Amino acid sequence: xxxxxxxxxxxxxxxxxxxxxxxxxxxxxxxxxxxxxxxxxxxxxxxxxxxxxxxxxxxxxxxxxxxxxxxxxxxxxxxxxxxxxxxxxxxxxxxxxxxxxxxxxxxxxxxxxxxxxxxxxxxxxxxxxxxxxxxxxxxxxxxxxxxxxxxxxxxxxxxxxxxxx
Amino acid sequence: xxxxxxxxxxxxxxxxxxxxxxxxxxxxxxxxxxxxxxxxxxxxxxxxxxxxxxxxxxxxxxxxxxxxxxxxxxxxxxxxxxxxxxxxxxxxxxxxxxxxxxxxxxxxxxxxxxxxxxxxxxxxxxxxxxxxxxxxxxxxxxxxxxxxxxxxxxxxxxxxxxxxxxxxxxxxxxxxxxxxxxxxxxxxxxxxxxxxxxxxxxxxxxxxxxxxxxxxxxxxxxxxxxxxxxxxxxxxxxxxxxxxxxxxxxxxxxxxxxxxxxxxxxxxxxxxxxxxxxxxxxxxxxxxxxxxxxxxxxxxxxxxxxxxxxxxxxxxxxxxxxxxxxxxxxxxxxxxxxxxxxxxxxxxxxxxxxxxxxxxxxxxxxxxxxxxxxxxxxxxxxxxxxxxxxxxxxxxxxxxxxxxxx
Numbered sequence: 001x002x003x004x005x006x007x008x009x010x011x012x013x014x015x016x017x018x019x020x021x022x023x024x025x026x027x028x029x030x031x032x033x034x035x036x037x038x039x040x041x042x043x044x045x046x047x048x049x050x051x052x053x054x055x056x057x058x059x060x061x062x063x064x065x066x067x068x069x070x071x072x073x074x075x076x077x078x079x080x081x082x083x084x085x086x087x088x089x090x091x092x093x094x095x096x097x098x099x100x101x102x103x104x105x106x107x108x109x110x111x112x113x114x115x116x117x118x119x120x121x122x123x124x125x126x127x128x129x130x131x132x133x134x135x136x137x138x139x140x141x142x143x144x145x146x147x148x149x150x151x152x153x154x155x156x157x158x159x160x161x162x163x164x165x
Numbered sequence: 166x167x168x169x170x171x172x173x174x175x176x177x178x179x180x181x182x183x184x185x186x187x188x189x190x191x192x193x194x195x196x197x198x199x200x201x202x203x204x205x206x207x208x209x210x211x212x213x214x215x216x217x218x219x220x221x222x223x224x225x226x227x228x229x230x231x232x233x234x235x236x237x238x239x240x241x242x243x244x245x246x247x248x249x250x251x252x253x254x255x256x257x258x259x260x261x262x263x264x265x266x267x268x269x270x271x272x273x274x275x276x277x278x279x280x281x282x283x284x285x286x287x288x289x290x291x292x293x294x295x296x297x298x299x300x301x302x303x304x305x306x307x308x309x310x311x312x313x314x315x316x317x318x319x320x321x322x323x324x325x326x327x328x329x330x331x332x333x334x335x336x337x338x339x340x341x342x343x344x345x346x347x348x349x350x351x352x353x354x355x356x357x358x359x360x361x362x363x364x365x366x367x368x369x370x371x372x373x374x375x376x377x378x379x380x381x382x383x384x385x386x387x388x389x390x391x392x393x394x395x396x397x398x399x400x401x402x403x404x405x406x407x408x409x410x411x412x413x414x415x416x417x418x419x420x421x422x423x424x425x426x427x428x429x430x431x432x433x434x435x436x437x438x439x440x441x442x443x444x445x446x447x448x449x450x451x452x453x454x455x456x457x458x459x460x461x462x463x464x465x466x467x468x469x470x471x472x473x474x475x476x477x478x479x480x481x482x483x484x485x486x487x488x489x490x491x492x493x494x495x496x497x498x499x500x501x502x503x504x505x506x507x508x509x510x511x512x513x514x515x516x517x518x519x520x521x522x523x524x525x526x527x528x529x530x531x532x533x534x535x536x537x538x539x540x541x542x543x544x545x546x547x548x549x550x551x552x553x554x555x556x557x558x559x560x561x562x563x564x565x566x567x568x569x570x571x
Contacts, residue, residue: 027244029244029247029307029310030246030247033247033307036303040300043296052287052288052289052292052293053289053292053349055293055296056289056292056293056295056296057292059296059297059299059300060292060295060296060299060336063296063299063300064296064299064300064302064332065299065329065332068299068302068303068306068325068328068329069329071303071306071307071310071325072306072322072325072326072329075306075309075310075318075321075322075325076322078318127288128288128289128349
């Protein structure tokens, strides 16, 4: 087994374990920490694929900014441990079969999609220069539109927060 | 054993490099604490550490021994897992970031192995460095939260808000440089700064055409001081208000780990400032001025003479011996740096360490002279002054490049 394959399995296992732990943990901070583990493991997987830029951005944006806000809010609210509830009837009889169905379907489509071109050649440029060229030439309209959307969301949050005074 | 080495040269070389850098960094950190106490003491008209060894030179060692033998108390009611995780996270991330720093220009050959002077040579080195720094907030936040105590929690809350706010400025302040160099690779960023304007002004990014990054540097250093939680932005551990802030409930080695992490981050930031804005290992003088090659010899020689003089008049016997011995080491280095074969080998590290030392001194100087900001002032300054200024810097740099280089 090559070192890269070994690393892939290590980080993939870490990501899955983190995701499971996120759901199972009863304290919000521990759940948030598990999510950070998932983010960092995903960044490592991107790195293994040769997408250095995406890996760095993944950590900076998700683990370094968004999750810090999550942790911050949990600490401000001083959220305590959650009570574990038994599965409701809805969740037991509809939720569980549906989630199993969804997982099976996803697995089926992934298997079909990857068996088509198994040569492993990257479909899109992964280096910073190629990515920047794509973003600012072919997809510039979508890119700027997303930026404006985020700006509007930010302004909306500020307006909502200031409404009471 | 030798079979293993010959089969995995990359692995062995990397481990050796990591060990060497770690030992050097930890020693530097230990003596940085000594230097800071001495410098701040003299700024405040005190003497600082004086009793352990001549000029208190063995004080870091004494502090280390004290911390190791101190009882490691775990307060009742802490969240054990995160309480233990936080100092390791802090220290681990602070020490990891040094791995991406290139220390010298060319590949060197040591014991028949050719290697470059960086532990990890990554193409997007600067980004990965920022990624690691952006994670370091968790060490402080988790330490404060898991202590289950009021002062640490307040310190952690302040710190996470502060670090998120100033991280924006920190990242944006280097965008001007990225626009000029068109690379994230730290080594290429330094190579881009070689040469001089009109034969004497170095092409460092601090002075570089088309738009000198003076504003960029000032914003970078301010934001970096805030990111490393140092005075005047050390609200996370403001001892007049919060006892000791986020590490109030930590004792012994776990406290020392936060301490080492903070100083290691200072070293990394100082190295980064000198690499990005001041040309790293490049000399400020053009290569045609041959006499500037002897500046290291001159400086080291002066240092050696000072140490001899100090040793001669030092009151204790230990000092009478130790100071001249250190002087001899410096004199030896000065002699070696004047040799034709070694002159270029010592030249690069001399300027590199000189610049790094200058920024470390700046850190200490700022701490010794500026009062701590109030929390609302800190937030106002970060969002309403620094962020607009640094955004303006990015815009002006982009326009300057468009106008003068197209």
